[in-house]
Amino acid sequence: xxxxxxxxxxxxxxxxxxxxxxxxxxxxxxxxxxxxxxxxxxxxxxxxxxxxxxxxxxxxxxxxxxxxxxxxxxxxxxxxxxxxxxxxxxxxxxxxxxxxxxxxxxxxxxxxxxxxxxxxxxxxxxxxxxxxxxxxx
DNA sequence: GCCAACGTTGGC
DNA sequence: GCCAACGTTGGC
Numbered sequence: 001x002x003x004x005x006x007x008x009x010x011x012x013x014x015x016x017x018x019x020x021x022x023x024x025x026x027x028x029x030x031x032x033x034x035x036x037x038x039x040x041x042x043x044x045x046x047x048x049x050x051x052x053x054x055x056x057x058x059x060x061x062x063x064x065x066x067x068x069x070x071x072x073x074x075x076x077x078x079x080x081x082x083x084x085x086x087x088x089x090x091x092x093x094x095x096x097x098x099x100x101x102x103x104x105x106x107x108x109x110x111x112x113x114x115x116x117x118x119x120x121x122x123x124x125x126x127x128x129x130x131x132x133x134x135x136x137x
Numbered sequence: 138g139c140c141a142a143c144g145t146t147g148g149c
Numbered sequence: 150g151c152c153a154a155c156g157t158t159g160g161c
Contacts, residue, residue, distance in 0.1 A: 009159090031144080053159055096160080115143055115158050 003126040004037060005048040005058070005110060006084070007117050015049055015059040019086045023065060026118075027073040027081040034118035038080045039068040047084060048121060048129060050110065057093035058129055062086050090133035104128050 006026060008014070018024055029038060041047075047062040066083035073081075099105040105128055109119040121129075 007159090033144095056160075113143080114160070117158090 001123075002040070002042065002045045003048070003121040003123055004041065004045060005050055005108070005119050005121050006062075007050045007052045007110075010051045010054045015051065015086075015089070018049065018062070018084075019060070019089065023083060023085045025072070025081050026084050027071045029071070029081065029118060030074075030077075030079060031117060034116060035080055037118045037120060038082055040120075041067055041082050043067055046087070046126060048126065049086075051093075052114075055093065056096040058090065058099075058133070059093045060086060060089045061130070090130075092132070092134050094129050094132040098132055099129075102128065102132070105132075 013024075026038070029035060041064045043064055043066065045064040047064065048058045049060040049062050050058050062084040064082055065085045068080040068082050071079040071081040096110070099108060100111055105111075105125055108121065108125055109116055113119070
């Protein structure tokens with residue numbers, strides 16, 4: 001089981017919409033490093049869902065329901081996407097400020113390279129985020 | 138709204 | 150193959 005984090009601007013695709021949809025194809029990733037991570041995802045992997053720009057917080061946990069396949073929205077080039085489904089909405093969103101002040105979480109890629117839209121998260125980091133959210137995994 | 142960081146593009 | 154210029158992202 002691996003752990004990841006994906007980002008979305010609430011104005012583009014918010015968590016609430018994701019929950020409403022019940023499942024979505026995570027398309028549109030056009031970054032080689034992010035592509036590597038997308039392709040490393042396995043069914044059942046847990047994914048933190050982060051709201052960038054607005055909110056700047058982790059708002060929910062998703063899981064991979066379909067591993068990487070060709071991104072149908074890519075008109076040119078070799079790009080991949082995965083299918084994600086919501087698992088739980090965090091009782092309390094975990095803000096970037098909280099992440100930055102936590103000794104374990106400040107090592108997250110999110111802090112170092114905030115622009116990477118798909119990134120790996122370690123198991124301890126994942127669990128710590130859930131602790132901050134005051135929910136049970 | 139500004140600016141820093143990053144990735145990509147294109148000229149040489 | 151290098152590097153400057155540009156566009157985009159995202160935190161502040």
